[in-house]
Amino acid sequence: MKIRENRKHFVLFYMAGFFIGILYANLMSKDYITSIGILDSFFLEQYIQVEIDTAEFLWYVAYIRSLPAALLFAAGCTRLRKGAALAYISWTGFSSGMILVAAVMKMGVKGIILCLISLIPQILCYVAAYLMLLWFLYAYPSVRWNASKTVCFLLFLLVGIILEAYVNPVIMKMFIRTL
Numbered sequence: 001m002k003i004r005e006n007r008k009h010f011v012l013f014y015m016a017g018f019f020i021g022i023l024y025a026n027l028m029s030k031d032y033i034t035s036i037g038i039l040d041s042f043f044l045e046q047y048i049q050v051e052i053d054t055a056e057f058l059w060y061v062a063y064i065r066s067l068p069a070a071l072l073f074a075a076g077c078t079r080l081r082k083g084a085a086l087a088y089i090s091w092t093g094f095s096s097g098m099i100l101v102a103a104v105m106k107m108g109v110k111g112i113i114l115c116l117i118s119l120i121p122q123i124l125c126y127v128a129a130y131l132m133l134l135w136f137l138y139a140y141p142s143v144r145w146n147a148s149k150t151v152c153f154l155l156f157l158l159v160g161i162i163l164e165a166y167v168n169p170v171i172m173k174m175f176i177r178t179l
Helices: 002-028 030-035 041-049 054-075 081-107 109-118 122-139 147-178
Strands: none
Touching: 002 030, 002 081, 002 122, 030 081, 041 147, 054 081, 054 122, 054 147, 081 109, 081 122, 109 147, 122 147
């Protein structure tokens, strides 16, 4: 019963952040979103034409994806672990809402599809890794971290990084060419 209730907290905080992100994008930054060049046809053409240095991109993605994990691990060593987990979930929801509104404003329904395509296939690994970490932070001390969780978390994160660096750019270019 307690696990089911805690999962509802995760969904509630994500959806609250998502809703606030949508409101913020529509009410506070609508003019800014419509004026930026990202997601316009010129940007998408540039994305198709650029040759990505995958080794360099791999290190960039590794840094960008490892930093939040390291910060959450550090927060896990403090009394703020539960708040850090909920803040991270809320921020993820806020960011999702903002990005989807920007995509709809700039591209319509194709923007939503582009956002979903941009998450394939690495999102499955990232969600598994971060849910494992966030669940531990939220449910501590009744849930303990051990070596097998560390290995699973690092493996999911590593596979997600590799997929994002090597597979996702190919999928994105294939989709953008069809637009």
